Amino acid sequence: CILLSIHTDWQDKARHEVEQVLQGNPPDYESAARLKILNMIVNETLRLYSPQPFSLRIVEKETKLGNLKIPAGTNIEIPFIAVHHDPQEWGEDVDDFNPARFAEVVAKASKSSRAFMPFSSGTRVCLGMNFSLIEAKLTLAMILQKFSFTISPNYKHSPACRATTWPVHGAHIIFQNL
Numbered sequence: 001c002i003l004l005s006i007h008t009d010w011q012d013k014a015r016h017e018v019e020q021v022l023q024g025n026p027p028d029y030e031s032a033a034r035l036k037i038l039n040m041i042v043n044e045t046l047r048l049y050s051p052q053p054f055s056l057r058i059v060e061k062e063t064k065l066g067n068l069k070i071p072a073g074t075n076i077e078i079p080f081i082a083v084h085h086d087p088q089e090w091g092e093d094v095d096d097f098n099p100a101r102f103a104e105v106v107a108k109a110s111k112s113s114r115a116f117m118p119f120s121s122g123t124r125v126c127l128g129m130n131f132s133l134i135e136a137k138l139t140l141a142m143i144l145q146k147f148s149f150t151i152s153p154n155y156k157h158s159p160a161c162r163a164t165t166w167p168v169h170g171a172h173i174i175f176q177n178l
């Protein structure tokens with residue numbers, strides 16, 4: 001909602017898609033799959049402001065990773081959000097909100113196919129990934145059907161990455177009935 005309040009062009013595009021696909025009906029599991037622009041917006045939001053910005057691991061036995069020899073017992077931080085802000089992966093507009101980068105399959109949005117990992121990756125990928133993506137799209141679709149929204153003039157952009165990513169000074173969104 002913060003990003004769509006600032007980038008009202010994307011809010012308009014998203015609402016247009018919701019109107020076209022849902023025709024005034026409430027969204028459901030099947031229609032969520034057809035909300036492509038909402039999908040792009042949710043992915044771009046997860047890239048820029050990854051709710052879980054990093055993960056931690058302990059190396060159990062000595063491991064070779066490329067040229068690195070990592071001793072057993074080493075604590076490793078995997079900074080998803082740093083990878084999500086790497087210009088070599090995403091290009092010079094890395095810090096911009098540009099959902100269009102996710103217009104094709106996710107693997108093609110970045111230079112290497114696995115740079116997008118807001119839910120981690122591999123065998124311990126988030127168990128709630130599909131649930132969360134559908135829930136986010138359904139909720140956003142219902143909001144877009146009923147309201148237009150802008151951000152308070154007092155809003156100060158202040159995202160913080162602690163255990164989760166959150167706006168330190170809050171985010172007051174002004175909703176208007178459509």
Ligand code: HEM
Nearest residue numbers: 051052055056118119120123124125126127128129131132
């Ligand atoms: C936007 C929402 C969410 C994000 C960004 C997210 C992100 C993540 C990430 C990054 C991990 C990997 C943690 C690590 O290995 O250090 C993870 C693991 C996990 N998540 Fe989520 N998560 C979300 C929502 C949910 C929900 C709604 C559920 C449950 C319904 C859930 C259940 C789990 C579980 C059980 C694991 C552990 C999986 C394992 O270790 O095998 N998550 N999540």
